[in-house]
Amino acid sequence: MHSIGSDTLDDVITQWASAFQKRYPHIRIQIQTSGSSAAPIAIIGGTASVGPMSRPLRDSERQSFVNKYQYEPTMLTVGIDAIGVFVHPANPVEQISQYDLDAAFSVTRFCGARNNINRWWGLLKSNDLSEFAQSEIRLYGRNSASGTYAFFKQTALCAGDYKAEVHQQPSSSAIIRSVANQIDSLGYASIGAISNLVKPLALENQSGEYISLSEQNIQSGAYPLTRNLYLMINKPPEADLSLTLQTFLRFIYSDEGQSIVSQNGYVPVSDAMRRRELAKFAPLKTKQILEVIR
Numbered sequence: 001m002h003s004i005g006s007d008t009l010d011d012v013i014t015q016w017a018s019a020f021q022k023r024y025p026h027i028r029i030q031i032q033t034s035g036s037s038a039a040p041i042a043i044i045g046g047t048a049s050v051g052p053m054s055r056p057l058r059d060s061e062r063q064s065f066v067n068k069y070q071y072e073p074t075m076l077t078v079g080i081d082a083i084g085v086f087v088h089p090a091n092p093v094e095q096i097s098q099y100d101l102d103a104a105f106s107v108t109r110f111c112g113a114r115n116n117i118n119r120w121w122g123l124l125k126s127n128d129l130s131e132f133a134q135s136e137i138r139l140y141g142r143n144s145a146s147g148t149y150a151f152f153k154q155t156a157l158c159a160g161d162y163k164a165e166v167h168q169q170p171s172s173s174a175i176i177r178s179v180a181n182q183i184d185s186l187g188y189a190s191i192g193a194i195s196n197l198v199k200p201l202a203l204e205n206q207s208g209e210y211i212s213l214s215e216q217n218i219q220s221g222a223y224p225l226t227r228n229l230y231l232m233i234n235k236p237p238e239a240d241l242s243l244t245l246q247t248f249l250r251f252i253y254s255d256e257g258q259s260i261v262s263q264n265g266y267v268p269v270s271d272a273m274r275r276r277e278l279a280k281f282a283p284l285k286t287k288q289i290l291e292v293i294r
Contacts, residue, residue, distance in 0.1 A: 001244060004032045005039030005052035006147055007171055008081065008190045009229055013052055015260045020251050027244055036147030043232050044068055049245050051232035054081060054147030054190070065234075074235040076277050078252055080267035082191045082218045083152055083225040086176065086198040088183040093123050095202035095210045098224075101156055104137055104186060108160035118165075120184065132183065139166040140175045140187030148172060151227050152188050188225075191218070192265040218267050229266065235281050246282055253278055 003013055010033040017029040032038075032048075039051025040061040057065075057075060065073040085101065087093055096104075100123055103113035117123060121133040141162065142149035149168075153159065169175045172189035179187045180197035191213065194200070202210040203224045217223040231249075235241060241249070251257050258268035269277070 001027065001050070001248065002030045002032070002042075002048045003050045003052060004034070004042035004048040005050075005232070006036040006054045006229075007033040008036075008054040008146070008148060008192060009033075009052035009078075011192070012079065012229075012261060012264050012266070013050075015264070016248075016252055016257060019256060019260065020248055023251075024247070027248075029248075035143070035145030036150070037145045039232050040065065040073075043073065043234050046234075049233070049242075050248075053230040053232055054227065055151045056228075056230070057232065069234065069236070071237050074233045074280055076231045076233065076249070076280060077228045077269055077273060078231050078277075079229040079258075079261040079269060080218060081227050081229050082213065082223050083148060083156070083188050083227070084191050084194060084200040084213045085156075085186070085188050085203060085225075086179045086194075086200055087186055088179060089197070089199045090183050091199065093120070093201065095204070096123060097204040098156070101203070102158060102160065105139060105141070105152075105162060105166060105188075106157040106160040107163045108157075110158035110160035112158075135184045138182055138185040139163065140169055140178045140185060141166045142172070142175070142188075143168040143170060148188070148190055152225070155225055155227075156188070194265060215267060233281065241281055249281060250278065 014031055017031060021027060021029065036053040036055050039053045040057060042048035043051045044065050057073065062073060085096060098111055099113040100117060102109055102111035103115060103117040119134060119136055121128060124133055153162065169178065172193035175187040175189040176193045176195055176198055179185045200213040202212045205211050205224050211217050211223050213223060218226050253274045261268045
């Protein structure tokens, strides 16, 4: 069995595979992480059994799948993530508005900000004339193959274009390390990479309230940059998945599988969602599903 896709889910799927192989030592699972964009290519091409993704399918990716197979791809929600916006702990900024976030990261400013923000005084909102306030904001973000890059672009930048000054990093962990080492840095990253070496900023929602990055706010959907994490699979309408793949997917939705999601800093899916997702590839009766996920 082969997994190709999101590096956001790298640690999670590696731990799923390790725990699964302890139960079934004869099964080998190969894992390749090169970004969410690689998942649909691999699933359509038949080189992977599962395609981890940290964003929904694009219309063009879905259509490419349908053109080849004449049915819809199956997207399974396996966890809940959020994108945090982080600064160095010594940075005095505590929150950021949607306009200012866009003005800091985007050259197009489609969210409506009038002016570009490239120095810290633009986010401090004060008459601070310190050396720090006058310093340029050092920006960090993901590389363009990443689902995190695409999600932040679509949601935080209102589908606008990133500034050329954004330093693209190969992983959320690399962004966290960069922000932790430089007081003048500002970066966005998946919560799975969060550490106490950085400070998350509260983000403004559509009502003008500032929402902190917390599990409760992520679970409720109140945090503005909340997203689902997915596995893409190829499930023909009139055929069953292989027994190996079915068993692996059922393990993912078990209590043990979802505890691995939680251990990696993400939010597990609810029991109701587990039942819905299981029914997409294993149409069992309710009693059977409950036995599987326990």
